[in-house]
Amino acid sequence: MTSRAIALAARPSGFPTEDDFRLIEETLAEPAEGEVLVRIHYLSVDPYMRGRMNDARSYADPVGIGQVMVGSAVGRVEKSRFDGLTEGDWVECYPGWREYAVVAGRSCRKLDPSLAPVSTALGILGMPGMTAYFGLLEIGQPKEGETVVVSGAAGAVGSVVGQIAKIAGCRAVGIAGSDEKVAWIRSLGFDAGFNYKTETDYVGAVRKAAPGGVDVYFDNVGGAISDAVIRCIKPFARISICGQISQYNLEKPEMGPRMMPILLVRQARAQGFLVFQFADRYAEGRKRMAGWLREGKLQYREQFVDGLDNAPLAFLDMLRGGNIGKQLVRVAAA
Amino acid sequence: MTSRAIALAARPSGFPTEDDFRLIEETLAEPAEGEVLVRIHYLSVDPYMRGRMNDARSYADPVGIGQVMVGSAVGRVEKSRFDGLTEGDWVECYPGWREYAVVAGRSCRKLDPSLAPVSTALGILGMPGMTAYFGLLEIGQPKEGETVVVSGAAGAVGSVVGQIAKIAGCRAVGIAGSDEKVAWIRSLGFDAGFNYKTETDYVGAVRKAAPGGVDVYFDNVGGAISDAVIRCIKPFARISICGQISQYNLEKPEMGPRMMPILLVRQARAQGFLVFQFADRYAEGRKRMAGWLREGKLQYREQFVDGLDNAPLAFLDMLRGGNIGKQLVRVAAA
Numbered sequence: 001m002t003s004r005a006i007a008l009a010a011r012p013s014g015f016p017t018e019d020d021f022r023l024i025e026e027t028l029a030e031p032a033e034g035e036v037l038v039r040i041h042y043l044s045v046d047p048y049m050r051g052r053m054n055d056a057r058s059y060a061d062p063v064g065i066g067q068v069m070v071g072s073a074v075g076r077v078e079k080s081r082f083d084g085l086t087e088g089d090w091v092e093c094y095p096g097w098r099e100y101a102v103v104a105g106r107s108c109r110k111l112d113p114s115l116a117p118v119s120t121a122l123g124i125l126g127m128p129g130m131t132a133y134f135g136l137l138e139i140g141q142p143k144e145g146e147t148v149v150v151s152g153a154a155g156a157v158g159s160v161v162g163q164i165a166k167i168a169g170c171r172a173v174g175i176a177g178s179d180e181k182v183a184w185i186r187s188l189g190f191d192a193g194f195n196y197k198t199e200t201d202y203v204g205a206v207r208k209a210a211p212g213g214v215d216v217y218f219d220n221v222g223g224a225i226s227d228a229v230i231r232c233i234k235p236f237a238r239i240s241i242c243g244q245i246s247q248y249n250l251e252k253p254e255m256g257p258r259m260m261p262i263l264l265v266r267q268a269r270a271q272g273f274l275v276f277q278f279a280d281r282y283a284e285g286r287k288r289m290a291g292w293l294r295e296g297k298l299q300y301r302e303q304f305v306d307g308l309d310n311a312p313l314a315f316l317d318m319l320r321g322g323n324i325g326k327q328l329v330r331v332a333a334a
Numbered sequence: 335m336t337s338r339a340i341a342l343a344a345r346p347s348g349f350p351t352e353d354d355f356r357l358i359e360e361t362l363a364e365p366a367e368g369e370v371l372v373r374i375h376y377l378s379v380d381p382y383m384r385g386r387m388n389d390a391r392s393y394a395d396p397v398g399i400g401q402v403m404v405g406s407a408v409g410r411v412e413k414s415r416f417d418g419l420t421e422g423d424w425v426e427c428y429p430g431w432r433e434y435a436v437v438a439g440r441s442c443r444k445l446d447p448s449l450a451p452v453s454t455a456l457g458i459l460g461m462p463g464m465t466a467y468f469g470l471l472e473i474g475q476p477k478e479g480e481t482v483v484v485s486g487a488a489g490a491v492g493s494v495v496g497q498i499a500k501i502a503g504c505r506a507v508g509i510a511g512s513d514e515k516v517a518w519i520r521s522l523g524f525d526a527g528f529n530y531k532t533e534t535d536y537v538g539a540v541r542k543a544a545p546g547g548v549d550v551y552f553d554n555v556g557g558a559i560s561d562a563v564i565r566c567i568k569p570f571a572r573i574s575i576c577g578q579i580s581q582y583n584l585e586k587p588e589m590g591p592r593m594m595p596i597l598l599v600r601q602a603r604a605q606g607f608l609v610f611q612f613a614d615r616y617a618e619g620r621k622r623m624a625g626w627l628r629e630g631k632l633q634y635r636e637q638f639v640d641g642l643d644n645a646p647l648a649f650l651d652m653l654r655g656g657n658i659g660k661q662l663v664r665v666a667a668a
Contacts (some may be wrong), residue, residue: 051599058599059569222594235393241598255589260556264575264606265385265392272598 001028003100005068006311011055014251016319020053021069021312028102031081036105038075038091040098043308043329044122045071045315046156047220050248059274068096069311072127073331074111074118075101085110092121097311099331116293123156123326124293124300125286127275131242132160132218133285134278137168139240139271140216144169147210149229152220153193154181156326157242161218162190163298170216173209175225177321184324188299202228213237221246223256230259230270239270249319301325335362337434339402340645345389348585349653354387355403355646362436364413370439371413372425374432377642377663378406378456379649380490381554384582393608403431403645406461407665408445408452419444426455431645433665450627457490457660458627458634459620461609465576466494466552467619468612471502473574473605474550478503481544483563486554487527488515490660491576495552496524497632504550507543509559511655518658522633536562547571555580557590564593564604573604583653635659 002025009022031037052063052070063070073096077089082105085091091108095101111118116125123129135157142148148165152158153174162172166189174185174193182193192209199205206214206229213234219226222244230239247254263270278285292298303323305314311329318327336359343356365371386397386404397404407430411423416439419425425442429435445452450459457463469491476482482499486492487508496506500523508519508527516527526543533539540548540563547568553560556578564573581588597604612619626632637657639648645663652661 059601219594222592226594241594244592244595244598247592247595253591253595256592257587258556258578258581258590259593260553260560260575260604260606261578261581261587262606263604264578265608267393267606267608267611269603269605270594270597271603272594272596272601274599274601277601 001100002026003028003098004308005099006097006308007066007068008053008063010065012053012249015249016050016053016316018312018316023309024068026068026098028100031079031102034082034105035102036077036082036085036091036108037079038073038093038095038101038103038108039078040073040075040095040101040331042074042119042122043071043097043311043331044073044126045311045318045327045329046127047243047245047248047319049315050319068098070094070096072122073098073101074121075332080105082106082108090118092126097308099308115290119302119328120300122328123302124160124298125289128156128326129160129289130278130282130285131275132157132164133289134275134281135240135242135273136161136164136216136218138278139273140218140238142168142170142216146215147171147173147212148216148218149173149175149206149210149214150218150220151175151225151229152243152245153185153190154178154324155220156323158218158220159185159188159300159325160298163188165216166190167292167297171210173206175221175229181324184301196225203231206232216240218242219244223247223254227257227259230262233262233266233268235266235268237266237268239268241270241272245319303327304330306330335434336360337362337432338642339433340431340642341400341402342387342397344399346387346583349583350384350387350650352646352650357643358402360402360432362434365415365436368416368439369436370411370416370419370425370442372407372409372427372429372435372437372442373412374407374409374429374435374665376408376453376456377431377645377665378460379645379652379661379663380405380461381577381579381582381653383649384653404428405431406456407432407435408455409435409666414439416440416442424452426460431642433642449624453636453662454634456662457636458494458632459623462490462660463494463623464612464616464619465609466491466498467623468609468615469574469576469607470495470498470550470552472612473607474552474572476502476504476550480549481505481507481546482550482552483507483509483540483544483548484552484554485509485559485563486577486579487519487524488512488658489554490657492552492554493519493522493634493659494632497522499550500524501626501631505544507540509563515658518635530559537565540566550574552576553578557581557588561591561593564596567596567600567602569600569602571600571602573602575604575606579653637661638664640664
């Protein structure tokens, strides 16, 4: 059988365009022993994928020109030669931007569709949710009564960070890119927030939203927004560096004010992390997050684009901040 | 009685000059109950004092114009109205740049001159030694077999950092500002080092000296040297931010390449500290350091300038990197 897929056509310099992607048709082999054929229903588009488009070895290898874009997805098993899965099972897997994929059965995580909509396995109960959970609680170490500021606050990760901060007894402040986003995060329980696109004085806006200073900064964006937040950190603050999306599409790296002198005098810590370092604790994180969801302490929002053909558009729109909550591509009707 | 002292005459913009200081004469009151009169023998000049000359509240208040420069010193008690000290006792205290001072007895630390030369209370067994000890072991968390890079490696702190790194079973690499300094740190047991003043390719020099990458970076200098070292950090590296001396004398803050994206992909941590956060553990640190000194595992070097009048020169020379090891001002002959 054949499947459509989206391959990397060219390496972008600066902001990617649709021309950097190409719709291709692949021939799929029958599943071998231990493999399953999955029909993809939901594809995830995430900021990290921009890094994979560059020809630079980072923590993971780049996607080659002509190769299918990487990414996780939720789908349904159509054929199984793996003992733990049978036809009709819902799974989360890492097949790339495809409509169908043959993957190793042990690389799939079986989902229980009665617990939560299966698409949440790519959002609040998936990688973005785990990123928020461990990145805030383990790297940021918030304590009750402290102030947590998160940038990219209306995204799949940021929106969860602020809510977990509230659960942890903190003041939650969000920075986002539209009034609608700020209104949404306020509706989630964030104590304050501002729209950086209409704000000219970032430092003043952070001071107003976090009058006592910033104890924990969960950084999704980097750049000038982070420069301002870091100016407002308190002694012994923790900066959890999760993403730097403002930097991903620069044609050449930008210069910025030096931040180490601030870390020094404030005795503060900045720590980068990739969620994979917590892989052996995902079950614990998912269990607590699912509990908070059931108790109504966590809310989430998903935004869908239909059709594999539109995956590049959905990805580019997400890079531009077009999404509120988790951006997904609905590849097949459920 | 009267005493000579050095006061701040003007706030420097950029690199300070002798004109920013003024020799003054003070009238000293008799010690009140609980106080002691100390004759200063050794004054410490340290990089942090540059920060006190600025009119900016940092972690400590600035020195006011006309006020005596702050600083620690070692001296001998001449009169005591404090139960714990008697005439002739050697003490470390925080009197500022003076020849005589009346200070609170409980602010003095009594020294045992039979254990080590009393001047070491300002160096390897004093604040710089504690800074190296806790800044490396607690903030840097070196593990056996790892590579530790230290900048300002021939200074009072850096030279000790590399030696403790060796004691901890690490490869020690030092960056310093002259061939003589590099030769000296090699003689202390550093495995490698380079002179940044004659090196044009800092990244290449770090890679050569730390071929497997950098696990711990103990940063005394900041700026372009640190940019290069941080480019060479390994996954899960720790950066202990102790000083940023390259930045202290800039007329306006300089821009630099952004470092947070590197911390992110390497899952690394940068943490600033002031040694005072470990104050309740100084006794422990001093005991271990003294033990290593006795066992010959630690060496140190002191450099003396004679006369209180020359304290500004000694300070300025130290800021320029003129010292090897600990820079002291010998105010009175011992």
